[in-house]
Amino acid sequence: MLDLNEPLASLLQVLVFPGLTFALIFVLFMVWYERKLLAKMQLRVGPLYAGRFEGILQPMADFIKLLFKEVIVPKQADKFFFLLAPTFMMAVSASMLALIPLSASQVIADSNVALLIIIALLSLSPLTIIVAAWASNNKYSLIGGLRALHQMTSYAIPMSFSILGIVLMSGSFSLLAIVESQRSSWFILLQPLGAVVFYLAALAELERVPFDIPEAETEIVMGWETEYSGINYGIIMTATYIKFYALAVLFTDLFLGGWLGPAPVPPVIWTILKTLLVVTLMMIPRGVYPRLRVDQMLRFGWTGLLPLSLVNLLIGLVEIAYLKL
Amino acid sequence: MSEVTLNIGPQHPGSGHFRLVVSVDGDTITKATPDPGYVHRGVEKQAEYREYLQNIPLLERPVISDSNGSVYAYVLAVERLAGLTVPERAQYIRVLMAELNRIMSHLYWLAIFGIFLGHSTMFMWPFGDREAVIDLAQRAMGTRLTYSYFVPGGVRNDLPDGFKDQAIRAIEFLEKRLIEYNAIFMKNPVFLQRTRGVGILRTDDAIKLGVVGPTLRGSGIDADARKDEPYDVYDKLEFDIPTFPNGDCYSRSLVRLEEIKQSIRIVRQVLEAMPPGAFRARNPSVLKPPRGSVYTRTEAARGTYAYFITSKGDKTPYRLKISSPSFRNLPAFEFLMRGSHLADMPTIYWSLDYWPLEADR
Numbered sequence: 001m002l003d004l005n006e007p008l009a010s011l012l013q014v015l016v017f018p019g020l021t022f023a024l025i026f027v028l029f030m031v032w033y034e035r036k037l038l039a040k041m042q043l044r045v046g047p048l049y050a051g052r053f054e055g056i057l058q059p060m061a062d063f064i065k066l067l068f069k070e071v072i073v074p075k076q077a078d079k080f081f082f083l084l085a086p087t088f089m090m091a092v093s094a095s096m097l098a099l100i101p102l103s104a105s106q107v108i109a110d111s112n113v114a115l116l117i118i119i120a121l122l123s124l125s126p127l128t129i130i131v132a133a134w135a136s137n138n139k140y141s142l143i144g145g146l147r148a149l150h151q152m153t154s155y156a157i158p159m160s161f162s163i164l165g166i167v168l169m170s171g172s173f174s175l176l177a178i179v180e181s182q183r184s185s186w187f188i189l190l191q192p193l194g195a196v197v198f199y200l201a202a203l204a205e206l207e208r209v210p211f212d213i214p215e216a217e218t219e220i221v222m223g224w225e226t227e228y229s230g231i232n233y234g235i236i237m238t239a240t241y242i243k244f245y246a247l248a249v250l251f252t253d254l255f256l257g258g259w260l261g262p263a264p265v266p267p268v269i270w271t272i273l274k275t276l277l278v279v280t281l282m283m284i285p286r287g288v289y290p291r292l293r294v295d296q297m298l299r300f301g302w303t304g305l306l307p308l309s310l311v312n313l314l315i316g317l318v319e320i321a322y323l324k325l
Numbered sequence: 326m327s328e329v330t331l332n333i334g335p336q337h338p339g340s341g342h343f344r345l346v347v348s349v350d351g352d353t354i355t356k357a358t359p360d361p362g363y364v365h366r367g368v369e370k371q372a373e374y375r376e377y378l379q380n381i382p383l384l385e386r387p388v389i390s391d392s393n394g395s396v397y398a399y400v401l402a403v404e405r406l407a408g409l410t411v412p413e414r415a416q417y418i419r420v421l422m423a424e425l426n427r428i429m430s431h432l433y434w435l436a437i438f439g440i441f442l443g444h445s446t447m448f449m450w451p452f453g454d455r456e457a458v459i460d461l462a463q464r465a466m467g468t469r470l471t472y473s474y475f476v477p478g479g480v481r482n483d484l485p486d487g488f489k490d491q492a493i494r495a496i497e498f499l500e501k502r503l504i505e506y507n508a509i510f511m512k513n514p515v516f517l518q519r520t521r522g523v524g525i526l527r528t529d530d531a532i533k534l535g536v537v538g539p540t541l542r543g544s545g546i547d548a549d550a551r552k553d554e555p556y557d558v559y560d561k562l563e564f565d566i567p568t569f570p571n572g573d574c575y576s577r578s579l580v581r582l583e584e585i586k587q588s589i590r591i592v593r594q595v596l597e598a599m600p601p602g603a604f605r606a607r608n609p610s611v612l613k614p615p616r617g618s619v620y621t622r623t624e625a626a627r628g629t630y631a632y633f634i635t636s637k638g639d640k641t642p643y644r645l646k647i648s649s650p651s652f653r654n655l656p657a658f659e660f661l662m663r664g665s666h667l668a669d670m671p672t673i674y675w676s677l678d679y680w681p682l683e684a685d686r
Contacts, residue, residue, distance in 0.1 A: 042449035139329060143667075210515050212443060213668070289515045291443030293668040294352060296518055 018102040018268075020094065026272075027241040031059035033276075034283050041287035063238075069230035077227060078135040085132035086228070086235035092124050093239040096246040101175050103259040103267035115173040118250065119160050122205060125243065126152035129214075132236075133224035144223025147294055148214035151204055154301040155211075159201035161309035162194040165316025166254055175250075179258035188255040190319055193312040195255045197305050202247045203282060204301065206240065210289040213297055248278040328355060333670070335363040343681035345658070345674070349667050357662035357670070359655055365685040372645040377403050377612045380642070382473045387649070387682045389470045391430040393422045394625030395649075395683070396475050401556055402621040402632045403477040407614035412603040415479030416557040421492075421595045422466065422474060423623075424588040428499065429458045430626035431581045431588075434678050435506070438578065441671040442519055447510050454502050457495040464488065477612060479605030489596050496589045503585060511582060520574040524661040524673035527572055534656045538628020539584065540677050543577035545570035550624040562594050574676035581678075611640050627651055627678050651684035 003010055013019055032047060036054065039046025047055030073079050099114045101107030111117065126149045133145020167173060169190065170181035178187075188195045204211040215223040228236055252258055252274040259267030292300070327350075334344035344360040368387060372380050384399050385392035397419065404411060432451040439447025459469050465484055466472040474481050510516055526536070531544035541548055547566040551559045567583035569576035614636045622631035628650030635644040654677045661673045 038445065042446050043453055044449060139331060143329075209443065287446045288509070289444065289513065290439070290447065290519055292515055293519060293666060295666060295668075 013106075013108050014098070018106045019097060019108060023094070023097050023242055023245060024238070026245055027238060028059045028063070029056075030241055030245060030279060031062075032056050033279070034286075035059075037280065037283055038287050041284075063234055066234035067231050071230050071232060072227075074136065074138070074227050076137045078137065081131055081135035082227070083232070085128060085135055086232045086239065088131060089125065089128040089239040090235050090242070092121055092128055093242040093246065096121050096250075097242065099175070100246055100249045101179070101253065101258070102249065102271045104176060104179075106268055107176065110174055110176050112172060112174045112177075114175050115163065115167065115178075118246075119156070122159070123153070123156050125205075129224055132228070136224070136227040138227055140221045140226045141224045144214045144226065148207065148224055150294065150298060151207070151211060151213060151301075154298055155201045155204035155305070158197050158301060158305035158309040159205065161306070162191075162197035162201065162312060163254060164309075164313050165191050165194050165319075168313075168316055168320060175253050175258075179253050179260065182257040182260060186255065186257040186260075191255070191312060191316060193308060193315060195251075197309045197312060198251060198254070199281070200305060201301075202251065203285065204297070206244050206247065206282070208244075208282060209286040210292045211297055212291055213294050244279070244282070245275075248275045248282065251278045331667075335360075341679075341681040343679070343684075345670075347662070347667070347670060352666050352668070354662050354665055354667060354670065357659055359658045361652070361655060361681065361684050363685065364682050368686040369645055369647060373641060373643065376640050377407075377477060377614070377642065378610060380645070381476065382471065384647070385471055385473065387686050388625070388627075388680065389682075390433045390680070391426050391626040392471050392473075393419075393426040393475060394430070394623065394627075395630055396473075397423055397556075397625070398621045398623040398630050398632045399634075400475045400477055401623065402619050402634045403612065403614065405621065406617060406619045406634060406636055407477065407608075407612050409478045409608055410606055411479055411557070412606055413558070413600050414602040415604050415606075417595050417599045418480050418484060418604060419475055420557055420559060420562070421592060421599075422462070422472070422480070424591045424595070425458055425462055425492075427626045428585050428588045428592075429455055429462070431585050432458070434581055434626075434675070435510070435578075438675050439510075441675040442516065444510070444513075444516070450502070450506070454499065457498055461488075461492055461495050464491065476605065478608040479603070481605075483604040489599075492592065492596055496592055499585070500589060503582065506582065511578065517575065519669075519672055520578060520676070521571075523574045523669050524665065524676060525571070525573045526657060526661060528570075530660065531572065531657075534660060535653060536628075536657050536677075537653045538624070538626075538650045538678070539577055539580040540628065540654050540657065542566065542568045543580045543676075544572035550622050550629055554622065556621070556623060558595075561598070562591050564591050574672050577676045577678075613638060613640050622648075625650060627680060627683065628653065647686055649683045649686065651678075651680045652686075654679060655684060 015021060036046045047058035049055055050061045051057030073082055096118055098108040099118055101110065129148045130145045133141045166178060166187050170178045172178060207214055215225065225233065225236060249271065252271055256274045259271045261270035328348050331347045331349060332344060333347055335342055342364045344363060346358045346360060347354055348356040368383060371383060375383060381396050385396045388395035432455040436448045436451040439445065462472065463469050465488055466474040526544050528544050528546060531541055531546065545568050547568045549566045552566055564587045567580050567587065569579050616636060616638050618633065618635040620631065620633045622629050630650060631648040633646040634642050637643040657677055662670060665673060
């Protein structure tokens with residue numbers, strides 16, 4: 001927890017662990033892990049040469065390459081907002097890290113409305129995307145941006161509804177309290193439907209397969225990222241993966257009991273292990289499914305996930321009434 | 326939102342060298358105008374300046390994914406024009422290689438369909454498994470894609486020793502993989518959602534538009550030159566023409582997968598029935614066919630591939646006309662895309678297995 005009486009320790013928490021540096025290292029690991037996992041599924045080798053072990057430094061090498069590339073701003077683009085958008089995106093993603101605890105002590109800021117703030121930040125991210133798309137002043141970017149806007153707004157609602165049951169059971173919006181109230185039983189056992197809805201909505205929020213519609217490369221080049229290259233693209237990718245990491249930890253805290261686990265393993269390691277499991281589960285669809293169509297995705301969100309999240313809430317209420325939680 | 330015109334291509338990541346001018350109103354395509362010709366190289370005219378044998382490498386260049394299928398009809402036409410006889414072994418070898426090429430082409434099609442649908446595993450698996458057939462082809466014909474293997478009067482060289490065993494191993498491997506493809510790609514719920522009921526080409530529309538090949542068979546018509554006008558030894562072999570009645574992208578996909586199975590069946594029979602003997606008739610290397618015209622058609626991987634050749638008794642053809650399946654399927658673009666979603670554009674596009682080089686020639 002952030003303590004203003006100890007400024008150095010607080011700074012270390014924000015910048016090193018569990019803050020930015022740890023998140024960035026984890027993100028680089030995630031990129032490598034995703035490429036390797038996908039490669040194994042597709043009977044390929046994947047990254048192999050950079051780094052001593054199985055090309056583990058490949059994402060780092062890619063990032064450095066992006067760092068040295070020329071920053072290209074299209075002539076017709078709105079330069080100020082075009083360059084601002086990646087930073088904006090990064091800020092929104094990184095802010096989420098502050099509120100998501102890795103263990104009871106490893107949290108930068110806990111608040112009794114932490115979950116609400118996270119949801120607010122998630123609803124802010126389509127705005128950053130539409131800024132990027134609009135500032136690019138490109139047809140493909142605009143279509144991709146509008147698709148992203150549709151997708152994220154319609155999936156943010158089932159996502160928020162899917163965690164209402166948990167909030168009722170634990171009686172708090174604070175993530176620390178939510179994890180502590182899972183001592184008797186993880187919420188994934190009490191709210192399995194909520195976990196499924198949250199998982200699918202998170203996939204859509206992150207624009208991951210089968211919901212990677214805003215970046216459908218065969219129709220609209222790269223969607224809203226089309227005009228970005230070099231380090232701006234690198235920042236966008238990092239921001240996306242930080243959001244991915246944040247949502248995976250959030251899933252762990254909400255449904256998998258966070259850092260709760262048998263004693264000899266430290267709590268932080270439990271969180272990281274469970275997060276890795278969630279990350280793997282979120283990556284596997286990329287090797288299994290094609291991309292959905294935008295209208296099918298919206299129909300699935302409004303007529304599939306939204307009612308399911310409401311049913312889940314009802315189940316939660318029944319459980320509270322009969323199990324005396 | 327008012328109408329927006331999008332240029333898909335001519336150098337778009339998915340479409341190959343071909344431009345599609347698409348007008349969209351929201352997410353609905355109001356007009357799709359194909360604009361072929363970006364990779365037109367005047368193959369037909371070039372062919373008039375080359376001897377009959379020299380034309381083979383030229384004519385297979387437009388269709389590198391199915392190069393045997395594209396010169397098959399040419400070789401048959403020259404043979405008929407010059408009155409050459411072909412040894413039976415050569416006929417069997419040609420059928421064998423044409424079918425292997427068909428398998429290769431359909432696997433390539435499946436792989437690129439994966440790209441168009443955003444399914445990266447569907448791209449990697451068939452592309453990797455295609456290597457089994459390519460290795461086979463390389464052993465027999467010397468190169469991976471452009472073989473120049475069929476010549477008037479037979480084939481260029483005989484099969485190497487041990488080819489039969491290698492071929493059996495390869496097709497057994499493919500048969501195993503096809504079962505997995507069926508389970509993972511064809512029965513995938515998202516794949517079904519994306520392809521079933523999308524781009525429906527009804528039987529009467531298919532006939533009116535004059536489409537050919539798997540596109541036509543996907544609309545429920547069992548037209549196949551291998552059965553309708555058997556050439557070489559196709560009439561001695563047992564195989565079925567798969568058709569599916571729905572005419573949507575899913576039917577067209579199933580036709581191609583089923584055709585791979587039928588090709589494997591043909592390859593098995595050919596390997597068993599292959600007689601010994603000469604692989605090529607002794608012919609002069611510079612052919613001078615007598616005056617006359619001839620039209621031949623064969624079933625290449627993408628559909629009916631036909632040649633019309635006129636000879637004036639010279640060592641070069643006087644006129645050579647190619648009718649390629651991709652060009653025949655081009656009218657279906659405009660017809661199928663009007664009124665569909667923008668996101669269905671790639672699905673419809675590749676379900677027709679359009680190969681810009683083949684259409685432009």
